[in-house]
Amino acid sequence: MVKNKSRPVPCSVIIGSLLAFSTHLVYANPLSNFFDSYRQARDNGKTSHRIGIDNDTLLLNRNDGFYTSGISYTQAHTLQQGSEAGVYGWHIGQELYTASDIKLPPAQVGTLDHPYAGWLFGGAFKEMHREDGTHYRVGVDIGCLGPCAGGRWTQTNFHRVIDQPLPQGWSRQVKNEIGVVLQGEIAPVSWRAGDSFDLTPSLRGRFGNIFTDLGAGFTARAGRLNILPNQPALYGFLRANVTAVGYNAMLQGGYFSDNNPHTVDPKRVVGEAEIGLAWTGGPYGARIGLVRRGNEIRNLPDSAGSQNYVHMQFSYTP
Numbered sequence: 001m002v003k004n005k006s007r008p009v010p011c012s013v014i015i016g017s018l019l020a021f022s023t024h025l026v027y028a029n030p031l032s033n034f035f036d037s038y039r040q041a042r043d044n045g046k047t048s049h050r051i052g053i054d055n056d057t058l059l060l061n062r063n064d065g066f067y068t069s070g071i072s073y074t075q076a077h078t079l080q081q082g083s084e085a086g087v088y089g090w091h092i093g094q095e096l097y098t099a100s101d102i103k104l105p106p107a108q109v110g111t112l113d114h115p116y117a118g119w120l121f122g123g124a125f126k127e128m129h130r131e132d133g134t135h136y137r138v139g140v141d142i143g144c145l146g147p148c149a150g151g152r153w154t155q156t157n158f159h160r161v162i163d164q165p166l167p168q169g170w171s172r173q174v175k176n177e178i179g180v181v182l183q184g185e186i187a188p189v190s191w192r193a194g195d196s197f198d199l200t201p202s203l204r205g206r207f208g209n210i211f212t213d214l215g216a217g218f219t220a221r222a223g224r225l226n227i228l229p230n231q232p233a234l235y236g237f238l239r240a241n242v243t244a245v246g247y248n249a250m251l252q253g254g255y256f257s258d259n260n261p262h263t264v265d266p267k268r269v270v271g272e273a274e275i276g277l278a279w280t281g282g283p284y285g286a287r288i289g290l291v292r293r294g295n296e297i298r299n300l301p302d303s304a305g306s307q308n309y310v311h312m313q314f315s316y317t318p
Contacts, residue, residue, distance in 0.1 A: 002173055015064055031310025034126060038077065038088040045079030045086075048317040052093070054291075057164070058310035065100040066114045066307045067250075067293065069097050070156065078229050085228040087127035095119045096151045097250045100304070102167040106261075112300045115262045116173035117250045120208065121181075131227050133190025133200055138184050145210055145254050146176035171262040177254025180207035196235075197222045204241075209255035211248060217225070217241025217272075226280060230317050233280045237289070240273040253297060265298040267305075274311060285315035 054070035060230030078085050097117040099109045121143025129135040142205050143149070152170035159166050185204035192198045201218045223235025253260035276289025288310070295305025 010257040019090065034088070037126070039084060041079040041080075041086055041088045043075035043214075044315050045077045048074075048076045048078065048230065049136070050076065050315045053300070053312045054095075054309055055309065056309040057162070058312075060307060064102050064167075065098055066296075066305075068098050068102075069158075070094070072299075073095040080228060083131040085129045087129070087229060088125075090122065090124045092122040094121075094149065094151070094154060095250075096155055096165055098155070099169050101164050102155075102169065104168060106172040109262065110173070111271065112297060113262075114262060114297065115251060115253070115260070116151070116167075117145065117152075117171050117253075118157055119149075119179070119250065119267030120149035120151075121179070123181075127229075129228050133192065133198055134187050136186040137184065141179075141181045141183070141208075143179050143181075143194045144176065145161065145179050145208070145249055145294050146174055146257075148176045152293055156161065162176075173262065174249065174253040174260045175247070175257040177209070177257045178247065179208060179210035179254065181206050181210050183207070198225060202241075209249065212246035213243050213248070215241050215243035221278075228278065231287075232282075233278060235274075236274050236277050238273070239289075240271070242269060242271045244269055245296075248296070264300075267294075267298045270294045270296050276311070280315075283317050284315075285317070287311075287313040 001030055050073070052070070052072040052074065054067070056066075056068055057064055066304045070093065072091055074089055074091040076089030078089050095118070095140045097114055099113045099116065121141045123139055123141035125139030126139060127135060127137040151173065152167070155167050155170075183204070183206045185202055187200050187202040190200040197220075199218060199220045201216070203216050205214045206212060217240050219237060219239045221237045224233055225235055226233035245268050247255060249255065249264045251264050253263045271294040272291065274289040274291045276287065278287040279285060291309050291311050293307045293309070295302040296304050
């Protein structure tokens with residue numbers, strides 16, 4: 001059964017948002033200035049290599065579904081100047097989404113179950129961190145949604161290696177589409193209680209034909225805190241946010257793609273929370289958290305649509 005794709009956000013709104021956001025980036029930091037600053041940070045700053053891993057299988061409960069895997073590599077160059085640190089970098093990554101039970105053949109995947117979807121992307125970003133705890137980040141990702149993302153090959157071969165059931169539904173994944181996503185985040189204020197606790201609220205947004213959403217949340221940290229990136233630290237953290245969803249191609253298929261074999265309507269407000277531990281010592285760093293993501297699918301019971309997965313990040317800064 002093919003479900004009609006809901007498009008509550010008109011194309012003109014997405015394109016207008018893209019243009020407005022692009023104009024802001026151009027005036028805030030022209031492209032030539034970005035590359036000049038990138039070269040300065042690369043030549044005079046510290047270079048970090050980061051590996052990010054998201055996976056529900058790491059919970060060792062043999063559940064595999066919805067947002068089931070994410071892996072990324074990031075190279076970031078950090079240059080501290082006085083009380084500020086600028087971070088310029090690029091990343092590549094792949095995200096995989098499947099039905100709630102990957103053992104089901106395509107014909108048995110329910111109409112409200114998550115579609116199979118892969119997102120392969122690369123992008124560039126700039127961050128600015130200040131000693132008062134405030135920061136902002138802007139970036140752009142360009143990638144490929146659908147079979148071109150290689151999700152079927154990645155998950156099938158990984159499951160062969162770890163001896164888990166092979167996914168059966170990738171033949172009905174969403175269609176191919178090239179995607180562009182502009183994104184930004186700002187934390188305009190940060191509150192501290194001594195040297196061992198802080199609370200930082202933030203706003204973030206993404207605009208594009210793959211993701212369009214707007215979110216607000218906070219991060220609380222307790223322990224030995226770092227003021228700027230790459231400084232020694234050991235702390236526990238709690239992150240929570242709520243997101244208003246305009247478009248999610250992992251559920252609805254690419255914005256410009258028609259006749260996807262299986263799509264669903266997104267829930268318009270989704271919550272997420274993460275609790276974990278972060279450590280930086282010498283050239284090495286690690287961040288490990290347990291993420292609870294709320295149900296993203298409209299008309300699917302929250303008890304069936306909510307999800308837990310592990311988020312890990314490992315860094316090396318020689």
